[in-house]
Amino acid sequence: MLVEGIGDAECVQRVQQGDTDCFEILVRRHQKATFNLLFRLLGDYDEAAEVAQEVFLSAYKAIHSFRGDANFTTWLYRIAFNHASTRRRSLSLSQQRYTPLEDTDIPNDSLNGPRDPAEAAEQKEIQEQVQHALNRLDRADATLILLRDLQDVPYEEVAAILNIPVGTVKSRLHRARQALKAKLSPYFYASRKAS
Amino acid sequence: MRCEEVQERLSEYLERLLDSGQSKSVDGHLASCPRCTAELADLTECRRLVAALPALEPPVGFTTRVMAHIRESAEQPGWWQRLFLPLRAKLPLPATALLLVSVLSVYLLQKENPQKKLIPPIAAQVETEALKQAGDAAQGLTANVPSSPRLMLREDSAIAEKMPGQPKALQTPLEDRAKKEAAPAPKPAPNVKSSAGAQAASKAAPETRALPQSAAEERANRVESAAAEAELPPTPSRPISGAIGVSQPAGGRPVPASPSMDAIMQDRSLRAAMPERARTAPAQPTADIEIVIRRHPQSDSADLMRKESAAPNTGGLAASRAATAPAPSEPLLRTIPADQYEQLKKELASQGTILSEVRTANGQPTTSPTLTVKITFVPAEVAR
Numbered sequence: 001m002l003v004e005g006i007g008d009a010e011c012v013q014r015v016q017q018g019d020t021d022c023f024e025i026l027v028r029r030h031q032k033a034t035f036n037l038l039f040r041l042l043g044d045y046d047e048a049a050e051v052a053q054e055v056f057l058s059a060y061k062a063i064h065s066f067r068g069d070a071n072f073t074t075w076l077y078r079i080a081f082n083h084a085s086t087r088r089r090s091l092s093l094s095q096q097r098y099t100p101l102e103d104t105d106i107p108n109d110s111l112n113g114p115r116d117p118a119e120a121a122e123q124k125e126i127q128e129q130v131q132h133a134l135n136r137l138d139r140a141d142a143t144l145i146l147l148r149d150l151q152d153v154p155y156e157e158v159a160a161i162l163n164i165p166v167g168t169v170k171s172r173l174h175r176a177r178q179a180l181k182a183k184l185s186p187y188f189y190a191s192r193k194a195s
Numbered sequence: 196m197r198c199e200e201v202q203e204r205l206s207e208y209l210e211r212l213l214d215s216g217q218s219k220s221v222d223g224h225l226a227s228c229p230r231c232t233a234e235l236a237d238l239t240e241c242r243r244l245v246a247a248l249p250a251l252e253p254p255v256g257f258t259t260r261v262m263a264h265i266r267e268s269a270e271q272p273g274w275w276q277r278l279f280l281p282l283r284a285k286l287p288l289p290a291t292a293l294l295l296v297s298v299l300s301v302y303l304l305q306k307e308n309p310q311k312k313l314i315p316p317i318a319a320q321v322e323t324e325a326l327k328q329a330g331d332a333a334q335g336l337t338a339n340v341p342s343s344p345r346l347m348l349r350e351d352s353a354i355a356e357k358m359p360g361q362p363k364a365l366q367t368p369l370e371d372r373a374k375k376e377a378a379p380a381p382k383p384a385p386n387v388k389s390s391a392g393a394q395a396a397s398k399a400a401p402e403t404r405a406l407p408q409s410a411a412e413e414r415a416n417r418v419e420s421a422a423a424e425a426e427l428p429p430t431p432s433r434p435i436s437g438a439i440g441v442s443q444p445a446g447g448r449p450v451p452a453s454p455s456m457d458a459i460m461q462d463r464s465l466r467a468a469m470p471e472r473a474r475t476a477p478a479q480p481t482a483d484i485e486i487v488i489r490r491h492p493q494s495d496s497a498d499l500m501r502k503e504s505a506a507p508n509t510g511g512l513a514a515s516r517a518a519t520a521p522a523p524s525e526p527l528l529r530t531i532p533a534d535q536y537e538q539l540k541k542e543l544a545s546q547g548t549i550l551s552e553v554r555t556a557n558g559q560p561t562t563s564p565t566l567t568v569k570i571t572f573v574p575a576e577v578a579r
Contacts, residue, residue: 023265027258035253049254056261057268130244149245174206181237184244 008072015063023063027056030073033151034080040146041084043135051087055080074157081143081161088139126187133183141176148173196224201231209238482528482569484536484554490547492575526571533566543570 006014006025014022034055039048058079066075134142140162147153147161158173159166201224207213208221225232531539543549550573 020262020266024258024262027261031253031257031261032250035257036250039251040248045251049257052253052257053261053264057264060265061268126244127248130248134245145245149242150248170207170212174203177206177238177241180245181241184241185237 009068012063012066012068012072015060016066020060023056023060026059026072026076030076031056033073034076037077037143037146037151038080038084040131040134040150041081041139041142042087043131047087051083052080055083058083070160071157073153074160077147077151077153077157078161078163084143085139129184129187133180136183137176137179141172141179144169144173144176145180196220198224198228198231201225201228202234205231205235205238209235209242482555482567483563484552484566485569485571486540486543486552487550487571487573488543488547489550489573490575526569529568529570530565531568533564536566536568539568547572 006022008026008029011022011025015026031052035048035052038051038055039045042048042051055076059076062079066072134145137145143162144158147158148155153161155166155169159169162169164172201221204213204217204221208218211218213221225235529539540549540552555569
């Protein structure tokens with residue numbers, strides 16, 4: 001019997017005691033964030049789905065090594081980041097690789113945007129530009145931006161996920177944002193010109 | 196505050212991570228610097244664009260698939276479990292194999308350890324005694340009697356081998372035993388010479404500890420044989436007859452077949468070299484009664500035999516005595532009916548003086564219908 005109200009730590013403890021069903025709670029709770037992180041890191045919906053599945057399998061197999069020193073999400077994102085890096089290397093995904101959202105099998109209700117078709121198209125184009133810029137960033141820089149600006153993960157957890165000091169996270173995050181801004185400069189130039 | 200310093204802090208300023216002092220300094224600079232203000236606007240737009248990225252839903256049935264894989268993997272045993280589980284099926288095999296190996300190892304160790312423990316001392320003892328024997332033989336010191344039973348047997352064997360022409364059937368049990376012990380010895384060690392010198396024996400001594408027991412025995416045997424060769428006199432050519440090895444063909448004198456142990460024991464040098472046990476080896480067959488007779492000076496054994504053979508009433512006894520006409524000092528073995536012993540005794544008394552009459556069967560009366568009498572004629576001068 002699944003008890004959705006229990007926290008991550010208790011779920012992990014139950015899974016460690018052999019209650020496999022409790023892991024389903026953790027999957028349901030963290031699958032969307034994990035999948036989106038992977039999708040933004042990999043830029044491919046199917047790849048992201050496959051890697052997300054591997055991430056949860058790895059987390060389950062290594063659940064006995066989780067001692068509860070950090071949040072479960074921190075531990076899970078770290079596994080996701082490692083899997084994404086490995087997958088990118090193995091597939092030799094170039095920074096230019098980018099799968100447009102219309103080419104992916106995305107559930108229809110995933111794209112919540114404006115009802116105006118012109119505005120929706122413009123917003124979609126902007127999102128593609130951002131994703132394209134993220135794909136061309138260094139993986140660590142992209143991960144920093146995604147964890148901090150997309151997932152709103154605290155600095156301390158970002159530092160734990162990437163296994164770097166908090167000060168380093170701050171300085172590298174600034175440089176990563178500068179790099180992303182530079183890649184999105186045409187958009188900024190066009191928007192300023194429009195305004 | 197310069198523009199570079201402000202732009203370095205814009206990211207933290209944007210997230211309101213600066214303290215109040217730094218934040219006020221940045222505010223003051225931004226109020227007067229359109230370039231840094233534009234930079235701040237771009238960073239804010241970047242954050243907004245990233246944050247505005249839509250959150251995609253995972254594929255339909257993602258959780259189900261993940262959990263299906265997890266439950267499948269949970270049912271599969273890990274590599275450690277695959278090695279040892281299920282114990283019911285896999286434990287008996289390695290356990291049985293381990294048990295068999297253990298039992299075999301213990302058995303082999305127990306079988307081998309006694310050899311390892313015993314071979315060196317025995318070999319060393321044999322070598323030492325052989326060395327002593329060889330040294331004594333070289334110096335003519337024949338009074339040193341070895342105490343090792345193995346060495347004694349081997350001496351017996353060596354002595355027996357020195358007697359040419361002795362049939363195997365007539366060898367004593369001790370000799371047979373010595374032969375049997377020496378027989379399974381493998382090829383001799385190539386570096387062991389058969390010389391009797393102490394040098395060769397001392398060379399062979401350290402190697403013996405590493406050799407199997409049979410090789411060590413043969414080596415000791417060789418040294419001992421050499422010692423016996425150095426010590427033993429030539430085989431006596433005179434006929435020796437005794438309790439052992441006397442064949443008595445019908446109608447003739449007893450033919451000494453070969454020197455027996457008793458004959459060998461008569462030789463002083465041999466007696467000294469022989470171990471005590473070999474010297475006291477039991478005769479075969481044993482006489483029930485031993486009689487020593489000193490002949491009358493005028494008496495002659497040939498005359499005695501002629502008289503006895505001419506007497507008509509002595510029958511088979513006389514014929515038996517004639518067939519075994521004695522030479523001086525040669526003991527005779529006669530087997531007669533028990534009831535004729537007194538008659539034989541009277542006849543012997545008529546030919547000489549009975550010096551001793553010993554019943555050798557430990558003083559116990561014999562129940563056999565026949566008696567074996569050992570008669571030893573002593574010349575008159577010897578008796579005096």
